Amino acid sequence: MNQISPLAFVHPEAKIGENNIIGPFCYIDRDTVIGNDNVFQNSVTINIGARIGNGNEIFPGASISTKPQDLKFRGEVTTCQIGNNNSIRENVTISRGTASKGSTLIGDNNLLMENMHIAHDCVLGNNCIIGNSTKFAGEVNIDDNAIISAAVLTHQFCRIGGYVMIQGGCRFSQDIPPYIIAGKDPTKYCGVNLVGLRRRGFSNELIDTIHEAYRLLYSKGILKEGIEEIKKNLKVTPEIQYIIDFVEASQRGIIR
CATH class of the missing domain: 2.160.10.10 (Hexapeptide repeat proteins)
Structure with missing residues (x-):
């Protein structure tokens, strides 16, 4: 009733x-x-x-x-x-x-x-x-399991990846890829969301692989070349494939 x-x-x-x-x-x-x-x-x-x-x-x-x-x-x-x-x-x-x-x-x-x-x-x-x-x-x-702090302003058509942590007060007009911390002004990549991933049961080995994926991705001026480095140097687990798919599908580009 x-x-x-x-x-x-x-x-x-x-x-x-x-x-x-x-x-x-x-x-x-x-x-x-x-x-x-x-x-x-x-x-x-x-x-x-x-x-x-x-x-x-x-x-x-x-x-x-x-x-x-x-x-x-x-x-x-x-x-x-x-x-x-x-x-x-x-x-x-x-x-x-x-x-x-x-x-x-x-x-x-x-x-x-x-x-x-x-x-x-x-x-x-x-x-x-x-x-x-x-x-x-x-x-x-x-995407699932995102944590977005207070007073964040997100431009239309953006995508925010899973398992991210976004610092309070950020504003951005590009996509936020998964598993990372985003912060500062302008909003940029601030490392892997280490604490958040551990809380969600990610192993240290997998977290290290995700970290290496982003090191390779951002080591190149052109993201397509970074993706090729990831495919060439890392085992493509479902988590790494998620990063690859996210970046390749991005229409607005990702923060750097």
């Missing part, structure tokens, strides 16, 4: 599962689908196009599936899809998609801290931690 405050508004066309808690002054619009066991604290807004899974907790002032802040948006039918077991803190805003991709996608087990923003058509993976007041512009992709 759902617990819905008499001070909340739930549109009669909204589809709501079981065992949800919807606090006072929440607003749930039409064309919304909500799963089971979610907690919406007071003053949460769930806008048109929201698709929310199970076991999420959303804190006061958060607004989910907001109208995109994109002048090309013409009211097309789009969604904002949120997975399971996410913690979405106070005043977080997440826009729904546009005609470009159709959906903004949020995975599972993420912590989105206070006042951060995810723009239209972004894709956020699983097990990420995003700090206070960090902002992602449109169509940013964030």
Whole structure:
């Protein structure tokens, strides 16, 4: 049975599962689908196009599936899809998609801290931690297990690799490759995310191989030549292949 405050508004066309808690002054619009066991604290807004899974907790002032802040948006039918077991803190805003991709996608087990923003058509993976007041512009992709500190500004169309640690206050317009620490001003490669990888169970041998891969990659002025050095000198494990694929697929170039 759902617990819905008499001070909340739930549109009669909204589809709501079981065992949800919807606090006072929440607003749930039409064309919304909500799963089971979610907690919406007071003053949460769930806008048109929201698709929310199970076991999420959303804190006061958060607004989910907001109208995109994109002048090309013409009211097309789009969604904002949120997975399971996410913690979405106070005043977080997440826009729904546009005609470009159709959906903004949020995975599972993420912590989105206070006042951060995810723009239209972004894709956020699983097990990420995003700090206070960090902002992602449109169509940013964030891979699994990324840790992004507070007040980070990310240019549209950028990609952030998995297992990274990004220093607070960074701003960048190029891709952040996986497994690294990014920081300073301008944002640059600051080594392998040693502590983070150990916490995730990476062996010292594998961490050393990842470190060597980046030494080879950045030793050449042309990234294509660095990739060839990696293929020639290192065993291409799945982790090394991830680095290779990431760099080769980058449209904006990677930080150096």
